Amino acid sequence: MESNTGIQGDELSPLANLDEWETDVLRRYPDPAKINEDKKEEEFRNYQATEKDGVREFYRLNHHYQTYDFVLEHKAKYLSFDKKEMPIWDAFAFLNQLVDDSDPDTDLDQMQHLLQTSEAIRNDGHPDWMVLVGLIHDMGKVLCLFGEPQWAVVGDTFPVGCAFSDKIVYPEFFKDNPDYNDPRYNTELGVYTRNCGLANVHMSWGHDEYVYHMMKDYIPEEGLYMLRYHSFYSQHREQAYNHLMSEHDHKMFEWVKLFNPYDLYSKNPNQKSWEELKPYYEALVAKYLPPTLKF
Template sequence: MPTEVNQPVSMIDPSQLLRPEAAFNDKPIEAFRDYSIDDGDPIKERVRRTYYEQHTNMTVDLVKQKREKWLKFNHFKATIKDALIKLNELVDESDPDSDLPNIVHAFQTAERIREEHPDEDWYHLTGLIHDLGKVMAFYDEPQWCVVGDTFVVGCKWADSIVYGPESFKDNPDTYNPKYNTKYGMYEPNCGLDKLWISWSHDEYLYQFLQHNKAKIPLKGQYMIRYHSFYPWHAGGDYRHLTTEKDEEVLQWVLDFNKYDLYTKSEKVPDIEALWPYYEGLIEKYIPGVCEF
């Protein structure tokens, strides 16, 4: 999509280059992921504030602390359904496209995947649970440390990060010579698995699925792990750190992205009527009480 003359490059969302021919609902495609600044719009201001807090505080040391805290999986126990129901109480403060509880988005995503991939039931469940890691927000984590796009810490901030590198002006890693170069603490083409991604619901849920021995195929688990990694899968950044093998993961994530992003609308699925189908998938792929 051509860049508008008066719009800063850092505000052009590269995901628009990957958008489908038509939206999955009646919302114009151009209206998705609008991160323009408008002090008179409370949702835009909420989104901007959330990202600036995230970009100020998300350091290598913080990611290390959060991994140590959350990857013990000792915060609570619950079934997948009970954990999903918690999302009734969560509105994502980083999302400019929806002001509805996150569970609505979960079912919107899952149902659209189900329409287009009717025989891949693991994919339906992947869509349903992809944001489940946001339950961290109910256990003393601020939303800026749970939601939003993700990015690599430990190297120079990517140009395509929402609000641009200037939003990191108060982050101490910006001025740390160990972390503020092109490669930072990484080796060239070290691969996705070696990168430290900003802490969020993505990495937490991927590790949760591994810990609880979920039977969702690795393809689905990687969709979850990188679905918010927009600077990579939409912005084209970090190619100097990834490998040819990661290109296969990229294709998986891009396929998932169109269902995650473009299904957000005010149309609320009949969640109660859909539960029996998805309860069957939960029992098949990740049954019983899980450790969160």
């Protein structure tokens, strides 16, 4: 079984900060409202032309080490939720330790990004549970503070246990993944059956899967799909895994597609202060979540 043994230092954190991955996503999938109609769609997906060494190295590590066994190992390790217990507000303070003061592009902490997403959802009149999804969708990044490398926390997600799609960013790096040549895992269906449904599919490990399991007893199914699959770009942007999707998955992915623009494109430099927003969000959290959460 592959692990991250032997990887040390900078190899664990090739990105300057976790937001660098989301910035790269924006290069590949820019805001539709800002696309020049004279430019072809494939030109916007030319991430090779704008790549950064850190992003490329990030995906090299991600695609090498995200194996079927790695995912099962990390589910066993983290889904027992026995690492820490705290109120959600303490978790946000914990998450803000990820802020990188050397980042020249933003001085927003993680909490401010989450508030921008949730406020954009609220301002558009969506259900309050979706506002909560906006607030908590990146909370799983606390995995970095439990010692997980960046490539096991963020990044585009994808199924493991079957062939890797060439629609995933930097697909050439999968050639170094042990599953790539393993006959159990390198066919179209691998360990799965056709249209088995994503509930039966193991996704690459990261903050999406982690926060989904944390929240699955508390919010509606539509919101759980948003949490679990908001980084699954090879499906909700490229339709690369229709052969694993059930009819129910396709229906629920309309909610994932509704959510993603708020995550990617709702950066507001004039965000209200936390003091102004605090009463609403304290009431919202109390409505859906218990006083403390297990991590």
